[in-house]
Amino acid sequence: MKSYLEIFKNGLWKENAVFVLALGLCPALAVTTSASDGFGMGIALIFVLSMSVLILSLCRNFISDKVRVPFFMAVIAGFTTITDMSMKAYLPALAKSLGLYVPLIVVNCIPLGRTEVYATKNGPMQSLIDGLGMGAGFTIALTVIGGIRELLGNGTLFKIPVLAAIPSFKPAVMMIMPAGGFIVMGILMGIYAWYNKRASNSGVAEAFGLQDEELVPPEIPDEITHASVAEKN
Amino acid sequence: MNYKEIAKTASNLLIVCLCVGALLALANQITREPIKAQELKATLESRQKLLPADEYVDLFTDEKGKLDDDLITGLKEKKVLSVVKAVKNGNFCGFVIETGKTGYSSFIKTMYSVNPKYQIAGILVKEQAETPGLGDKITKEPFIGRFKNKSVSSLILTKTEDENIKAITGATISSRAMTESVHDSLEALIGAIKEQAARKAGTSTQQGETTETPSPVQENTPAAAAETAPATSTETPAPAISPEKAAPAETPAVNETPVKPQEVKKPAVKPEPVKHTTGKKPGKSPVKKPGKKPGKSSGKAPAGKPHGLKAKPVSHAQEPRKMVAPKSDGKPSVNTLIIRPEEGNVKQHDAPAPVQINFNMFHSDVYAAGVQIDPRLKELLPAYGYEQVVSGGFRGLDKYGKTTGYVVKTVGKGYAGDIIVGYSADTSFRLITVRILQQNETPGYGDKTEKSDFLGQFKGKSSEKIVVRKNAPQSDDYICAISHATISSTAVINCVRGSLERLRTAVKQEEGK
Numbered sequence: 001m002k003s004y005l006e007i008f009k010n011g012l013w014k015e016n017a018v019f020v021l022a023l024g025l026c027p028a029l030a031v032t033t034s035a036s037d038g039f040g041m042g043i044a045l046i047f048v049l050s051m052s053v054l055i056l057s058l059c060r061n062f063i064s065d066k067v068r069v070p071f072f073m074a075v076i077a078g079f080t081t082i083t084d085m086s087m088k089a090y091l092p093a094l095a096k097s098l099g100l101y102v103p104l105i106v107v108n109c110i111p112l113g114r115t116e117v118y119a120t121k122n123g124p125m126q127s128l129i130d131g132l133g134m135g136a137g138f139t140i141a142l143t144v145i146g147g148i149r150e151l152l153g154n155g156t157l158f159k160i161p162v163l164a165a166i167p168s169f170k171p172a173v174m175m176i177m178p179a180g181g182f183i184v185m186g187i188l189m190g191i192y193a194w195y196n197k198r199a200s201n202s203g204v205a206e207a208f209g210l211q212d213e214e215l216v217p218p219e220i221p222d223e224i225t226h227a228s229v230a231e232k233n
Numbered sequence: 234m235n236y237k238e239i240a241k242t243a244s245n246l247l248i249v250c251l252c253v254g255a256l257l258a259l260a261n262q263i264t265r266e267p268i269k270a271q272e273l274k275a276t277l278e279s280r281q282k283l284l285p286a287d288e289y290v291d292l293f294t295d296e297k298g299k300l301d302d303d304l305i306t307g308l309k310e311k312k313v314l315s316v317v318k319a320v321k322n323g324n325f326c327g328f329v330i331e332t333g334k335t336g337y338s339s340f341i342k343t344m345y346s347v348n349p350k351y352q353i354a355g356i357l358v359k360e361q362a363e364t365p366g367l368g369d370k371i372t373k374e375p376f377i378g379r380f381k382n383k384s385v386s387s388l389i390l391t392k393t394e395d396e397n398i399k400a401i402t403g404a405t406i407s408s409r410a411m412t413e414s415v416h417d418s419l420e421a422l423i424g425a426i427k428e429q430a431a432r433k434a435g436t437s438t439q440q441g442e443t444t445e446t447p448s449p450v451q452e453n454t455p456a457a458a459a460e461t462a463p464a465t466s467t468e469t470p471a472p473a474i475s476p477e478k479a480a481p482a483e484t485p486a487v488n489e490t491p492v493k494p495q496e497v498k499k500p501a502v503k504p505e506p507v508k509h510t511t512g513k514k515p516g517k518s519p520v521k522k523p524g525k526k527p528g529k530s531s532g533k534a535p536a537g538k539p540h541g542l543k544a545k546p547v548s549h550a551q552e553p554r555k556m557v558a559p560k561s562d563g564k565p566s567v568n569t570l571i572i573r574p575e576e577g578n579v580k581q582h583d584a585p586a587p588v589q590i591n592f593n594m595f596h597s598d599v600y601a602a603g604v605q606i607d608p609r610l611k612e613l614l615p616a617y618g619y620e621q622v623v624s625g626g627f628r629g630l631d632k633y634g635k636t637t638g639y640v641v642k643t644v645g646k647g648y649a650g651d652i653i654v655g656y657s658a659d660t661s662f663r664l665i666t667v668r669i670l671q672q673n674e675t676p677g678y679g680d681k682t683e684k685s686d687f688l689g690q691f692k693g694k695s696s697e698k699i700v701v702r703k704n705a706p707q708s709d710d711y712i713c714a715i716s717h718a719t720i721s722s723t724a725v726i727n728c729v730r731g732s733l734e735r736l737r738t739a740v741k742q743e744e745g746k
Contacts, residue, residue: 062245063245064241066238071245071249074249074250075253078256081257082257082260085261085264086260086264088271089263089268090267092271092274
């Protein structure tokens with residue numbers, strides 16, 4: 001049994017929803033025009049995800065296998081709607097800039113994926129931690145993507161002028177546009193994969209899909225060679 | 234699957250739906266009030282942005298400034314979603330109006346403010362989901378800026394830079410929906426305010442005050458509005474506004490104004506567009522057909538509606554010419570192909586709605602004997618001989634005088650002038666080939682009508698199937714408009730259908746004899 005910290009870290013980093021599992025890419029591209037939007041979206045997802053996996057993990061023994069998915073959808077949709085309504089009520093500015101993407105959490109792969117893959121097989125506590133970890137990973141990914149795009153495309157970070165404070169700075173508007181989202185996400189995914197491979201000390205080679213053997217030819221110990229030759233003789 | 238399992242499945246779904254439903258009801262209960270408050274706050278903020286004021290009196294709901302119920306109904310019919318009177322330092326300083334109309338793919342909700350002279354002071358789009366990158370340009374400069382300081386007579390969509398509102402290229406339908414909703418709602422509001430004032434004047438005994446009401450809209454209505462405004466209570470309106478208003482009221486116009494409210498409203502509103510357009514139109518888009526006999530070309534009938542978008546192109550027209558069919562033997566319908574956009578199509582069409590095309594313009598090609606025919610039409614339907622059926626419509630004959638098919642030349646009113654279309658049809662009136670013979674549409678947008686992906690759709694269709702669809706997959710039952718060139722494609726589709734139906738009727742009539 002993994003420790004809770006391990007489960008959390010797994011979602012946060014090792015199986016990061018955006019960079020590793022490549023789930024929930026639609027909002028990850030669409031709402032990341034600014035760091036705060038990305039962050040807000042992430043928080044909304046954390047709430048929906050952790051509540052859904054908690055409830056569904058509690059119910060996992062009662063759910064009939066045949067209506068499993070509709071059951072998940074009903075619960076996820078319920079929490080999404082609650083999130084949407086409370087955002088509109090208490091955070092209207094954020095709700096406005098996130099627009100359609102909050103209701104679209106219903107069809108986001110992350111809640112559905114985690115309930116199906118994890119919550120139906122694990123206890124409520126593990127599921128909750130997993131949900132929180134996955135959500136946190138998603139939030140960090142979106143915030144980073146949003147931050148880079150906002151910084152380059154608008155010169156601000158969390159709406160505070162950073163690069164824009166430099167008079168000669170000219171924003172690269174493309175970064176705010178969809179193309180910028182793809183570029184930033186692609187580069188970040190690459191860096192992420194490279195770093196992870198490096199950390200697991202297989203080196204750069206494996207990160208680029210090469211086998212270790214191709215770079216380092218196996219050495220044949222002399223004694224064995226001699227011995228085998230001698231034996232033959 | 235046994236009963237136990239069925240029961241489990243059903244109860245599963247039932248329970249989850251009940252629980253989620255209850256949870257949602259609870260959440261809704263809690264958030265409803267805050268959401269309402271937020272929306273109200275947002276509305277107030279946009280009002281402040283559009284027309285800063287201390288107080289907004291809702292003309293629909295607030296007791297003190299409410300209009301008569303029938304006027305409110307009238308305004309609501311004209312798509313006025315809400316209207317408030319702005320009061321600053323006790324002075325009337327304009328209205329903020331919320332309006333909306335369906336554009337290309339969504340309902341476009343607009344909020345705008347007018348000053349006491351009914352000129353647009355500020356405008357913003359509150360809600361829309363038009364095509365990103367094209368239709369959504371209505372929310373931005375420079376389009377938004379074109380509304381500034383416009384009075385109701387200038388709120389007309391045009392294609393050229395002038396004192397009216399220039400449409401966005403490739404997004405005419407979105408721009409028109411927005412312009413029209415603003416125009417219609419403002420016009421309706423002016424009418425309603427005037428009428429309310431007139432009614433008030435009718436009931437009160439102060440005749441002297443009301444007789445001064447000058448006739449032009451802009452100057453008149455503020456005074457009227459001031460009268461309708463018990464909202465600002467007794468001290469405010471009269472002294473503050475009247476001196477300012479008295480100045481423009483040089484023409485001590487019609488004294489009977491207060492008597493018949495209906496009449497007050499009409500002369501004030503209607504002359505505007507006419508006066509306006511006569512001055513400017515000649516410089517604008519050439520309506521005349523180049524090359525064709527110029528004298529006969531423009532047979533625009535006077536439009537029914539004298540105001541608004543549709544009125545404009547018409548109002549300038551010189552004496553509408555009579556359309557005389559060459560063989561006027563009591564049945565002009567056979568020789569004059571008149572295409573009227575049907576009710577449903579009018580809104581698809583661009584500004585000059587009541588298109589009535591006089592086919593006399595083709596008489597250079599056509600003689601009663603039916604021998605001369607445009608060579609391009611011959612290409613569409615090679616035949617031994619041709620015989621005229623209707624003006625611009627011919628029957629192809631083989632050696633033995635048997636009908637091989639039909640070929641028609643027709644005209645549709647496109648975005649930038651006329652589109653001349655030629656097509657051939659088989660004996661059961663199914664289309665064979667459609668070709669654009671002449672057009673002047675926007676390069677890259679409207680001229681896509683010449684492409685075979687569009688024209689190919691016509692092949693094999695009978696007139697019932699020649700209907701416009703937007704954003705639909707290709708099908709045998711209709712013809713897909715070209716996106717971002719809806720007006721051009723609609724024009725082609727409608728003129729083909731209209732003329733094909735005419736042709737068929739004419740042929741059926743002939744056979745019946």
